[in-house]
Every structure is written in structure tokens, then in C-alpha cells.
Amino acid sequence: MDGGLDAGPFGPWLARTMAVLRERAEADVPCDGCTACCASSQFVLVEPDEHEVRAHVPAELLFPAPGAPDGFSVLPYDEHGRCPMLGAEGCSIYDHRPRTCRAYDCRVLAAAEVDVHVDTPAVARRVDRWRFGIDGDDDRRDLVAVRAASRFLEHHAAELPGGGPPPTQRAALAVExxxxxxxxxxxxxxxxxxxxxxRPRR
Ligand code: SF4
Known part of the structure; x- marks a missing residue:
């Protein structure tokens, strides 16, 4: 493969990602040692009912989530843009990680052809390498539809609620x-x- 990474067959990936977005299923990303998204200056939302997470994250690392109802928190990042729970061997609370982390899948950016080189270059380098397996006309039609949705959301952002979503959310919305x-x-x-x-997420 041309430096590429196997993203898996597109059809099953799309079905699972729809379940992640609509039914809060967990993503299953072959990260294989990559921690790019954990070190990309991202705030991680922690919802009020995530007691398991709260039991494993020091309370002084959780802050009220700006603009969210009472009880929602964010886990910030350190001066190097790294999640404070990211250790030398990867996520130190992996089995107890927040829903936000369980749902994140950088392959949505590859599927929707959303460029994040400016905001999160390390994630973008990973995204550039993903290659989906396309098996038949349904896969081809759905990949075209995801990319058409992504372009539409970008071109019509000014007409959408809130001026349209930022890049990663746009990719996820294009899939949805x-x-x-x-x-x-x-x-x-x-x-x-x-x-x-x-469906409301909260
Ligand atoms: S950037 Fe993608 S491959 Fe890397 S850790 Fe995040 S989800 Fe996994």
C-alpha cells in the first residue's frame, strides 16, 4: 500500500458510524499506537452521567463546559496540546474514557474529504493515509453521497444554524x-x- 492504511470496508464502516452518531454506539478505530487526536489541543466533553470517567479523572482537571448546562465538564489539554490523561503508553484511563473519545473516529474526515491540516495537522496526516475498501455500487453511491453532503454543508454554511458546524463536526454531519x-x-x-x-445528543 502507498503509505496508506487500511480503513476497512466502507459499507460496514458507514453502518457502524451511523450507529455511533445516532445511537451512541462506540467507534472501533484501528489506531494501532496513534494518539494524534489525544494530542491535538482538543477539549473533551464529559457528560453529567459519566460517573466512571469522573471516578478516574482527578477533579481538579475537570472544568465547567462553556455554554453547556450545569453538570457538563471539559477535560482540557496541557501546554503541549496533550490530554492530561495521555501517558507514555497511550490513554491512562482507556477502559474508563469519556463518550467523546469512544465516539471519535478520524476516518469520518477521510470519508467526507474534510481538510484539517491547519487545525490539527497530526490528525490530518493520519487522515491522509486512510484507504477504504469499496465493494460494489452501493458503497460507491454512499461515498459520493457523503462527499456531496460535506461540500454542501461547507458551501451553504452561512444558511445553516449557527453558521454551520466546524470541520470535524461537518464531516460527522455529512455522514449522518x-x-x-x-x-x-x-x-x-x-x-x-x-x-x-x-435525535438530541443530550
Ligand atoms: S487520530 Fe485517528 S488513528 Fe489516531 S488516535 Fe485518533 S482516532 Fe485513532
């Missing part, structure tokens, strides 16, 4: 809304309605 794009481009109103109809 891709079915709308299977038969061509929907209207902005259709996309806004689909965004509003998504």
Missing part, C-alpha cells in the same frame, strides 16, 4: 445526512429540517 444526498442535491430547507430532526 448522506442518505439525503443519494438522489441528488436537496434544498437548504430540506437539510435544515434534517438537522433539526436529529
Amino acid at each position: 445526512l448522506h442518505e439525503l444526498f443519494r438522489g441528488g442535491e436537496p434544498t437548504v430547507d430540506d437539510v435544515v429540517a434534517a438537522i433539526a430532526a436529529r
Whole structure:
């Protein structure tokens, strides 16, 4: 492989990622020693009911999440952009990690062709290497639909709630809304309605 990494077959990945986004299933990323997203200056949201997480993260490392209801916290990053729970051998609380970490999958960026070289270059280098297996017309149609959704969300950002999502969330939203794009481009109103109809995450 050309420096590439096997991202797995696209169809099963898409089905599982839809379950992650809609039903809070866990992502299953072949990180294989990579910790790029854990060292990319990202705040990690910790929800009020994540008691297991809170039992394993020192209380002084958790701060109220800006703009979120009472009880939501964030785990910040250190002066090197690293999660404070990231140790020499990887995540030191892996079995007790937050939902945010369990759901994160940098392959959404590869699927949606979202460029994060400016914001998170180490993650971008990993994203550049992923190669999905495409098995048949359904896979091809769905990959085209994800990428069409991603471009649409970027081009129409000003017409979307909140001015459109930032890059990683845009990639995830493109995956979540891709079915709308299977038969061509929907209207902005259709996309806004689909965004509003998504199951609340909290
Ligand atoms: S950047 Fe991707 S491959 Fe690397 S640790 Fe994060 S999810 Fe895993």
C-alpha cells in the first residue's frame, strides 16, 4: 500500500458510524499506537452521567463546559496540546474514557474529504493515509453521497444554524445526512429540517 492504511470496508464502516452518531454506539478505530487526536489541543466533553470517567479523572482537571448546562465538564489539554490523561503508553484511563473519545473516529474526515491540516495537522496526516475498501455500487453511491453532503454543508454554511458546524463536526454531519444526498442535491430547507430532526445528543 502507498503509505496508506487500511480503513476497512466502507459499507460496514458507514453502518457502524451511523450507529455511533445516532445511537451512541462506540467507534472501533484501528489506531494501532496513534494518539494524534489525544494530542491535538482538543477539549473533551464529559457528560453529567459519566460517573466512571469522573471516578478516574482527578477533579481538579475537570472544568465547567462553556455554554453547556450545569453538570457538563471539559477535560482540557496541557501546554503541549496533550490530554492530561495521555501517558507514555497511550490513554491512562482507556477502559474508563469519556463518550467523546469512544465516539471519535478520524476516518469520518477521510470519508467526507474534510481538510484539517491547519487545525490539527497530526490528525490530518493520519487522515491522509486512510484507504477504504469499496465493494460494489452501493458503497460507491454512499461515498459520493457523503462527499456531496460535506461540500454542501461547507458551501451553504452561512444558511445553516449557527453558521454551520466546524470541520470535524461537518464531516460527522455529512455522514449522518448522506442518505439525503443519494438522489441528488436537496434544498437548504430540506437539510435544515434534517438537522433539526436529529435525535438530541443530550
Ligand atoms: S487520530 Fe485517528 S488513528 Fe489516531 S488516535 Fe485518533 S482516532 Fe485513532
